[in-house]
Amino acid sequence: MFGVIGIVLSLGLLIFLAYKGWSVILIAPILALFAASFTLLDGGSVHLLATYTEGFMVNAANYVKNYYPVFLLGALFGKVMDDSGTAKSIAMFVSNKIGHGKEIWAIAIAGGIITYGGVSMFVAAFALYPIGAALFKEADIPKRLLPASIAIGTFTFSMTGLPGSPQIQNAIPMKFLGTDLFAAPILGLVAATIMFFGACIWVSRRAAKAKKAGEGYGKHADEHIHAINSDGLPSFVSSITPILIVLVGNFVLSKFVLPNMDTSYLETDYNTTAAAVMGSWSLIISLIIGILVAILINYKRFDSVMKSLKDGVQGSFLAIMNTASEVGYGNVIKTLAAFGIVGGALMGISNNVLINEAIASSVLAGITGSASGGVSIALDAFGQTFLAQAAAAGIDPQVLHRVAAVACGGLDSLPHNGAIITLLGITGMTHKESYLDIGMCTVVIPTVAAVVVVTLGSFGVV
Template sequence: MLGYIGLFAGLALLIWFALRGVNIFLASVICALVVAIPNGIMLPAALLEHYPFGPLGAYTFAGKFFLLFLCGAIFGKAMATSQAAKSIAVAITRGLGTRHTLLVGMVVCALLTYGGVVVFVVVFTMYPLGITLMREANLPKRIWCAATAIGAGTFTMTALPGSPSIHNVISASALGTDLFAGGWIGLFAAAIMAGLGMWYVEREWKVARATGEGYVENEQDRRMEQLIGDPDEAPSWGLAIVPLIMVLGVIMLPRLLLGMGDWSADDGLLARTLLFSAAQPIIWPSIALIVGSLTCAILFGNARRQIGKVFGQGAEDSVMPLLNTAAVIGFGGVVTQTAGFGEFAQWILGVNLPPLLSVFASVSTLSAIVGSSSGGLQIFMQTLAPSYLDMGVQPEILHRIAAIAAGGLDSLPHCGAVIATFMIMGLTHREAYKDMFVVTVVVPVIACLASIGLLMLLGIGVNPPA
């Protein structure tokens, strides 16, 4: 009983710390101790083994995925410094107009994140531009926040095949699949997320207009608006989109070529390169992101003239997101050593649910506990995924369904990404969390359950018992 009390107290305390804005490193270590001590885990084992270096250790995760975070942050910095990201945003804004302000926010964020630009760079890029749009359209900020969250934090993050997102890479690395695994069901889920999400925010805007709710400026808006700069200094949108095309091309072209024939290492350098790309779910997307960064340096003078500074600042920008995620996973590494977690794992595997629904339940629960989709997904892949493979769940389907499920209940109020987004936009949970909850929790959950329902209806995704 004492062990269960410690487990739930540690989880509750982690959520409370997150909502209070306590540093995640301190919070995760303190909460790990709250879990460990009542469960009889000795301090040296908790702090020097399970938290840092175990299969779910913070440093284990950071070491494995450091290169991907590094290359992603460098690419995001290159796109921001060159103003290529801003150019794309401005071009789409001019093309769609303020009447479609919400669609502009969603499309730009989706395009940038699918192309490999990290979420926080996208938010910083879009919000100063969004201020102008919100002012012109008299759009409440809470609704703009939700629209950008649809593009940056839902379907491009977990559902769309081929994306170099950390969720896609975690699944591919753990299961031996590639970034395109379960592609068709991912497209189905993405369509639901985008469609339902946009329907909701457009409906909310209509209600806001009817009730007289509109845009209200605050001090944060005035500070952020200074970051817009001169649009005339940005490259043309046609040139600005080339780095994104390069990233996606490097990822997708090998997949297309591999599908056109049988290749072996004896077929020459091209064949060996193609086979290498398929076998390296971490290295290959990282290479693609570096190709995109170098493309920025070649095409855009303001990035080329300070390439050392851009790459250096990008490397520095990668540290905090990597360590924040690693800290949550380190806490999970201690949790997984408790008897309570073992009993939870046995219970969830023993519940009389179809395997894919059981996958949804287990991944969703883990993501909700740690307030992180990537953290919950990594814990699932390390602890429970092998059992589902033994049940006959096909690796490609497990890859995609687990990734989609991770992006649902992760966005509870203590989610770090939610808190950071509200801080950037000068919003509070009271003002904006209802809309964020609908588009990043309710809609992804519906999309995941609908995808599972379609797979079950078609009778695919789970191999029949031998």
């Protein structure tokens, strides 16, 4: 009983302190040990130093080992796309083509294209903000709706729904389920459609209501919006080329090239299987080629290619360490005796493996404040059980992949989520001003999409 109280208190403090701006890297291990200490009140024993070094750190290090190449290359690709002006070029092209009166849709689509191509959501948010702010101000749309509009394209359908997305949330299930980024394409497209149209319609209606009430863009102190200038930016065709290379390259490599290679040595020499690594390999190769092409096409637009690469490397450290700390925290919680009660509850909610997987993925994402952290912990803890239950029910592992990916993009976006806090900081908005619409677009509507995916997947749709 006390152990459950410790988990709840620890989680509450993690959410509160992260919301207040404390570093997750600092507070996650402290609060993990805080939760573990409550085991003593239940009459159990706990070794805090061992819990830290052999529990928290081992799991955090394993996460870095498994996913740092994707974080590193994603950060490098994003930085190259940002510094060369290609990300801004894509955003401007889309906004110009969609035109006046569809500003919300333009920002969402531009964000979706950029993140679907492999640019990190943070880079996309920085690239979209000045364009979105200028468009919203010109159209007199309340600025408080801008964070939600950016979040639609960067935190939802392109992150977990669209098949082939190179974002880490879509990459993690590959290792546990032996799938690839294009798993369950029909379910992915259905989920992406619900998230995109549902969120855009919501924000558009909110904007129409605000306009009817006489609310405009608003006055925002210390805001300096400059006229959008396309001079010196690369063309849309050259900007989209590296993104297409990442997407097409990954598809060809994962479907046709790597599966035909002799990988028998993996089991004998490295104690792993081709299914566990093929997805990551195809993504790594595709991102490397995309980075090289982006540099070659835009070489003269860089102030310094070396500086861009150096900044990208440094940015990858903070991104992966934040998530690794959340994974370390979640895995310490997972090992506590009290978590057996929580885990049993999660696994016993339904006889349908897809329902249990969706709930576990979403709840653990909410606990850690991280979609990638949540899905990683859920599949690490229950992945083999899910696979066995799915096989018994005749459910394709691809369905498990898509359900886990879509579901982790639900409760992860609670107010303490680091990406949400960063987005609000970029746009100069507060939780009070903008979180209602962000939450609707990144929590409620994605959860609806997850319910639909689980339902269709239960009937054999892949």
